[in-house]
Amino acid sequence: MSFSRIRGTGGYLPERIITNHDLERMVDTSDQWIRERTGISERHIAAEGELCSDLAAAAARRALTAAAFTGRDIDLVVLATSTPDQIFPSTACLLQERLDIPRNVIAFDIAAACCGFIYALDVADRFIRTGGARRALVIGAETFSRILNWQDRATCVLFGDGAGAVVLEAAEEPGVLATRLHADGRQAALLNVPWGVSQGYDRLTDNSGKITMRGNEVFKVAVRTMGRLVNETLQANNLSREEVDWLVPHQANIRIMTALARKIGFPMERVIVTADRHANTSAASVPLALDVAVRDGRIQRGQLLLLEAFGAGFTWGSALVRY
Ligand code: ACO
Numbered sequence: 053m054s055f056s057r058i059r060g061t062g063g064y065l066p067e068r069i070i071t072n073h074d075l076e077r078m079v080d081t082s083d084q085w086i087r088e089r090t091g092i093s094e095r096h097i098a099a100e101g102e103l104c105s106d107l108a109a110a111a112a113r114r115a116l117t118a119a120a121f122t123g124r125d126i127d128l129v130v131l132a133t134s135t136p137d138q139i140f141p142s143t144a145c146l147l148q149e150r151l152d153i154p155r156n157v158i159a160f161d162i163a164a165a166c167c168g169f170i171y172a173l174d175v176a177d178r179f180i181r182t183g184g185a186r187r188a189l190v191i192g193a194e195t196f197s198r199i200l201n202w203q204d205r206a207t208c209v210l211f212g213d214g215a216g217a218v219v220l221e222a223a224e225e226p227g228v229l230a231t232r233l234h235a236d237g238r239q240a241a242l243l244n245v246p247w248g249v250s251q252g253y254d255r256l257t258d259n260s261g262k263i264t265m266r267g268n269e270v271f272k273v274a275v276r277t278m279g280r281l282v283n284e285t286l287q288a289n290n291l292s293r294e295e296v297d298w299l300v301p302h303q304a305n306i307r308i309m310t311a312l313a314r315k316i317g318f319p320m321e322r323v324i325v326t327a328d329r330h331a332n333t334s335a336a337s338v339p340l341a342l343d344v345a346v347r348d349g350r351i352q353r354g355q356l357l358l359l360e361a362f363g364a365g366f367t368w369g370s371a372l373v374r375y
Contacts, residue, residue, distance in 0.1 A: 054180065054181060054183070054222045054223060054224060055180070055181060055222070055223050055224065055225060055226035055227040055228065056176065056177045056180035056181065056188070056220040056221065056222060056223065056226070056227045056228050057220065057221055057222075057223040057225070057226070057227035057228075057374075058218050058219070058220060058227065058228075058373065058375060059118075059119035059120075059121065059187075059219045059220065059221045060115045060116065060117070060118030060119030060120070060121070060218070060219045061114075061115055061118055061216070061217070061218050061219075061339065061342055061343040061346045061347075062110075062111045062112060062113065062114025062115030062116070062117070062118060062216070062217045062218075062343055063111050063114065063214065063215065063216045063217070063336075063339065063340045063343035063344065064107050064108075064110035064111040064114065064214065064215045064216075065096040065212075065213075065214045065330065065340070066096045066097060066098045066099060066102060066107065066213050066214070067096070067099065068096065068097050068098075068099055069094050069095070069096055069097075070094065070095055070096075070097050070212075071083075071093065071094045072086045072087065072092070072093055072094065072209070075205075075208070075209055078202060078208075079202070079203065079204075079205040079208060079209075080205055081205045081209055086209045089305075089307065090209070090210060090305045090306060090307065090327070090331075091305065091306025091307060091309075091325075091327055091328055092209065092210065092305070092306070092327055092328060092331045092332075093328050093329065094328075094329055094331070095211065095212025095213075095329075095330060095331035096212050096213055096214055096330065097197045097212065097213055098195045098197055098198075098213040102195075103137045103195065104133055104135050104136055104137050104143050104193050104194065104195050104215075105137045105143050105146045105147060105150070105193075107193045107194075107195065107213065107214060107215035107336075108131060108133075108143060108147060108191050108193035108215045108217070109147055109150050109151060110215065111191060111193065111214075111215035111216055111217040111336075111339070111340075111343075112147065112151055112189050112191055112215075112217045113151065114217070114343075115189065115217040115218055115219045115343075116151070116189070116219060118219070118346075119219040119221070121187065121219055122152060123148075123151035123152035123153040123154075124152055124153070124154060125187050126151070126153045126154075126157060126187050126188065126189050126219075127154070127157045127158070127185045127186055127187055127188070128157060128158045128159070128176060128179050128180075128184070128185035128187070128188035128189070129144040129145075129147060129148070129153060129157065129158070129159040129160075129188070129189045129191070130144065130159075130160065130161075130162060130172040130175055130176045130188065130189070130190050130191070131143050131144040131147070131159075131160075131161050131162070131172065131189075131190075131191040131192075131193060132161070132162045132163070132164065132168025132169045132171060132172040132191065132192045132193075132335040133161060133162075133163070133168065133192070133193050133194055133335055134163055134165050134168070134194065134196075134199075134245075134334060134335065134364075135194050135195045135196060135198060135199060135334075136161060139249055142159065142160050142161040143161055143193065144159035144160050144161050144191075145159050145160075147159070147189075147191075151189075153189075158179070158184070158185065162175065164235070164335070164363060164365065164367040164369075165243075165334060165335070165363030165364035165365055165367060166302050166304065166332070166334045166335060166337065166361055166362060166363025166364065166367075167233075167302070167335075167361040167362060167363040167365070167367035167368055167369050168192055168334070168335030168361075168363070168367075169190070169191075169192035169216070169335050169336070169337075169338045169339050169361065170231070170233065170338065170359060170360070170361045170369035170370065170371055171233055171367070171369060172190045172191070172192065172335075173190050173218070173220075173228065173231065173359070173371050174231040174233055174369065174371065176188040176190045176220050177220065177227075177228040177231060177371075180220060180221075180222050185222075186221065186222045187219065187220070187221050187222070188219070188220040188221075189217060189218075189219060190217065190218050190219075190220055190339075191215060191216070191217040191339070192215065192216050192217075192333075192334075192335035192336040192337070192338065192339045192340075193214075193215035193216075193335065193336055194213060194214065194215070194333055194334040194335055194336050195213050196211040196212065196213060196263070196332075196333065196334055197211070197212070197213050199245050199261060199262055199263055200262060200263060201259050201262040201263065204259075204262070206265070206267055207262075207263050207264070207265055207267075209331075210267075210304070210305070210331060210332050211263070211331055211332045211333070211334070212330050212331035212332065212333050213333060213336075214330055214333040214336040214337075214340050215333075215336045215339075215340070216333075216336045216337075216338065216339025216340035216341075216342065216343050217339055217343075218339055218342070225374075226374055227373065227374060228371060228372075228373050229289065229372040229373065229374055230285070230288065230289050230371070230372045231369065231370065231371045231372075232281065232284065232285055232288070232369055232370050232371075233367075233368075233369040234281070234367065234368050234369060235365050235366065235367045235368075236365065236366050237365060237366075239273065239366055240364070240365070240366075241266075242265065242266045242269050242270050242273070242366075243263075243264075243265045243266070243270050243363075243364040243366075244263075244264060244265075244364055245261060245262060245263055245264070246260055246264060247260040247261045271305070271307075271308060273362075273366065274304065274308050274362045275308055275311045275312055275315060277362055277366070277368050278301070278308075278312050278360055278362050278368065279312055279315040279316050281360055281362075281368055281369070281370050282299075282312070282316045282318075282358065282360060282370065283316060285358065285360070285370040285372060286358075289372055291356075291372070293316065293317060293318050295356055296318075296322070296356050296357070296358045297322065297351075297352075297355035297356050297357065298322055298323075298324055298345065298350070298351055298355060298356075298357050298358070299313070299318055299322060299323045299324070299357075299358050299360070300324045300338055300341050300342050300345070300357055300358065300359045300360075301323065301324075301338070301341075301359075301360050301361070302332075302337050302338055302360065302361035302362055302363070303325070303326050303327035303330060303331075303332055303333065303337040303338075303340075303341055304327070304332045304337075304362070305327060305332070306325060306327050306328065309323055309325060309327070324341045324342070324344070324345045324350070324351075325341075326340060326341045326344050334363065335363075337361070338359050338360075338361050342357070342359065346375075351375055352375070353375060354374065354375065355374075355375050356372070356373070356374055356375075357372070357373045357374075357375055358370060358371075358372055358373075359371040359372075359373060
């Protein structure tokens with residue numbers, strides 16, 4: 053058995069920015085309402101024809117460069133998304149040729165909505181620890197702008213597009229110290245895209261392929277569940293809050309992060325926040341936030357990170373990482 057370590061991180065945000073003021077011209081909303089209720093000021097939106105794999109490839113290239121690897125060094129690709137380019141092949145497979153990743157590797161997608169990256173990290177870590185892979189690309193990439201109802205002010209102001217990636221490598225010391233994954237499908241109705249291919253294209257109407265959410269109820273479940281998750285992760289690993297250098301949470305809403313920090317007694321100064329500029333990029337949000345804080349020098353080698361996310365399903369999970 054070995055462990056996995058993060059060798060490099062990368063992120064990519066599409067060029068086009070939509071500000072809250074832009075949204076004021078599209079739906080009955082205001083910059084003030086959006087900032088007060090969510091902390092979000094702007095979000096990046098993929099260009100016409102720019103797909104999930106384009107965002108993922110750009111983030112992955114940056115992570116490979118940061119790790120001083122090329123695609124040829126990779127033997128596992130795990131990509132989390134709810135907005136793939138195609139039904140199949142998986143977006144992970146679509147990246148292989150573009151990134152010069154060898155033909156005989158393992159590559160697949162994971163769907164766990166906003167918790168997808170934590171699921172992907174857990175799976176890649178298990179491959180590496182059991183000798184099934186040595187160098188993995190773990191990616192979260194989303195084009196949520198394509199599943200937003202741009203007439204629904206309750207949801208269209210909350211999300212953005214982007215991708216984040218990490219390169220994991222087998223190592224003698226962890227790295228990824230522990231991961232926890234959970235799911236409970238009983239409240240699927242609170243947050244979903246109600247259409248899927250198995251229902252048939254004849255049932256796809258204008259808005260059936262778009263996000264619906266009972267935001268108020270999701271908010272309460274998210275804070276309660278993530279609070280429990282952080283405490284359970286720390287207890288299971290005999291750690292105190294003080295030993296964690298950085299909390300890197302899913303970037304759904306700054307109010308959710310503030311409420312969570314208050315609930316678990318964690319100072320906001322040690323919480324990485326990117327939702328103000330990225331909005332909620334679903335499976336991309338945690339690796340993007342991680343990459344931002346690595347590149348701006350806040351996250352340093354040797355520090356202890358607690359990554360956590362909550363998403364549709366519901367799915368939720370955490371990863372304790374010695375960076
Ligand atoms: N602009 C102006 N008014 C709005 C907007 C908007 N964009 N959206 C809703 N409103 C109105 C509502 O219609 C409502 O009006 P009413 O009182 O006349 O009926 C009023 O604002 C209050 O609406 P609430 O939904 O109660 O507002 P709340 O304070 O709960 O904030 C929000 C809404 C921001 C969506 C919040 O509930 C939230 O963040 N929930 C969690 C959502 C989330 O993050 N989901 C994703 C997490 S999981 C994942 O990432 C997949």
